[in-house]
Amino acid sequence: MFDNASSITFALVDALGLIGIFVWTVQGKRRPTARLIVQILFFVTMTAVLLMAGILPHRVAAGETAGIPAYLGTSARILWWVHLAWATIGFVRLYIVLDRRPQEARLIQDLIVAGVYLGVTLSIIGFVFGAPIGTLVATSGVVAIILGLALQNTLSDVFSGIALTLGRPFSIGDWIQLADGTEGRVVQNDWRSTQILTPAYNVVVLPNSSLAKLSLTNLTRPDETHLVTLVLRIAVDRQPSAIKAVLKAALDECQCIVQSPEPIVAFKGIDAVALDVELQFRVTNPAARTPARNEIVDVVSRHCAANGVKFAMSSHSYLIVPTGDGGSDAAPIGALPRALEHPVERA
Numbered sequence: 001m002f003d004n005a006s007s008i009t010f011a012l013v014d015a016l017g018l019i020g021i022f023v024w025t026v027q028g029k030r031r032p033t034a035r036l037i038v039q040i041l042f043f044v045t046m047t048a049v050l051l052m053a054g055i056l057p058h059r060v061a062a063g064e065t066a067g068i069p070a071y072l073g074t075s076a077r078i079l080w081w082v083h084l085a086w087a088t089i090g091f092v093r094l095y096i097v098l099d100r101r102p103q104e105a106r107l108i109q110d111l112i113v114a115g116v117y118l119g120v121t122l123s124i125i126g127f128v129f130g131a132p133i134g135t136l137v138a139t140s141g142v143v144a145i146i147l148g149l150a151l152q153n154t155l156s157d158v159f160s161g162i163a164l165t166l167g168r169p170f171s172i173g174d175w176i177q178l179a180d181g182t183e184g185r186v187v188q189n190d191w192r193s194t195q196i197l198t199p200a201y202n203v204v205v206l207p208n209s210s211l212a213k214l215s216l217t218n219l220t221r222p223d224e225t226h227l228v229t230l231v232l233r234i235a236v237d238r239q240p241s242a243i244k245a246v247l248k249a250a251l252d253e254c255q256c257i258v259q260s261p262e263p264i265v266a267f268k269g270i271d272a273v274a275l276d277v278e279l280q281f282r283v284t285n286p287a288a289r290t291p292a293r294n295e296i297v298d299v300v301s302r303h304c305a306a307n308g309v310k311f312a313m314s315s316h317s318y319l320i321v322p323t324g325d326g327g328s329d330a331a332p333i334g335a336l337p338r339a340l341e342h343p344v345e346r347a
Contacts, residue, residue, distance in 0.1 A: 013049055
């Protein structure tokens with residue numbers, strides 16, 4: 001049975017704990033430093049009051065088992081553990097910060113806070129209420145195994161989300177392209193899934209476990225400009241340098257592409273019929289690819305028509321060549337000069 005001094009001590013600690021909770025709530029989250037200081041002061045004061053009375057603050061001593069003072073002692077120790085947890089969490093929130101990586105810092109803080117709450121809960125159960133922690137942990141382990149098997153896919157998504165957050169292959173707003181062909185801008189990312197807004201304005205929801213297994217190309221890094229190519233086949237009726245000048249003038253006139261770095265006219269091959277040309281240019285972002293292609297096709301077509309530059313058929317195209325007997329024969333367009341020079345004779 002407790003004496004009156006112990007009852008007064010516990011009542012005082014209970015009052016300090018409740019006042020501390022009220023002050024902690026009123027201060028809010030806008031003043032984290034002041035909130036942490038006040039929290040530490042209340043915790044230190046509660047600890048000092050218990051120690052000055054010769055009472056262990058963290059656990060129930062032998063003989064403290066019954067009566068109203070026992071309830072006061074239990075509530076006082078619970079409040080002491082709660083204030084210890086809040087002081088620790090306040091320190092974690094304030095001082096565990098990763099420069100320029102707020103998302104990763106928040107994840108680490110949440111993991112530590114979860115560990116603090118779990119540890120304090122087990123401490124209260126074991127030290128204040130005297131429950132066997134070993135049996136409880138063993139039982140919790142069995143329950144955790146059962147829940148792990150039942151929630152295997154969900155847990156896989158969660159841990160993959162943690163890995164993606166720490167690895168940070170992309171951020172919200174980045175334009176990414178996946179190995180399965182999915183492409184779009186990341187609009188949301190949490191521990192379970194990632195949402196991508198596609199060019200067709202559909203939202204694709206990918207579980208993080210599936211996303212972590214796919215190779216990923218971030219089209220936004222190091223910058224959002226994107227390289228686009230357009231292949232042309234130009235008839236060889238003049239020097240390649242003259243053709244290049246016409247195509248380069250057309251690219252310089254386009255408004256939908258980036259002019260620095262300058263667009264490039266690259267020769268890919270030549271045969272007896274045509275010159276294979278690849279136009280290489282950059283756009284401000286992947287979403288601008290289609291408007292840029294449309295503009296370039298229009299401008300290049302206009303410039304080629306104005307300068308007498310003609311387009312050629314594909315090297316895989318076929319042309320019906322008349323034969324000497326009034327019939328016809330199919331010849332590859334690349335072999336057209338030879339076919340016309342040596343028409344097929346009647347047997």
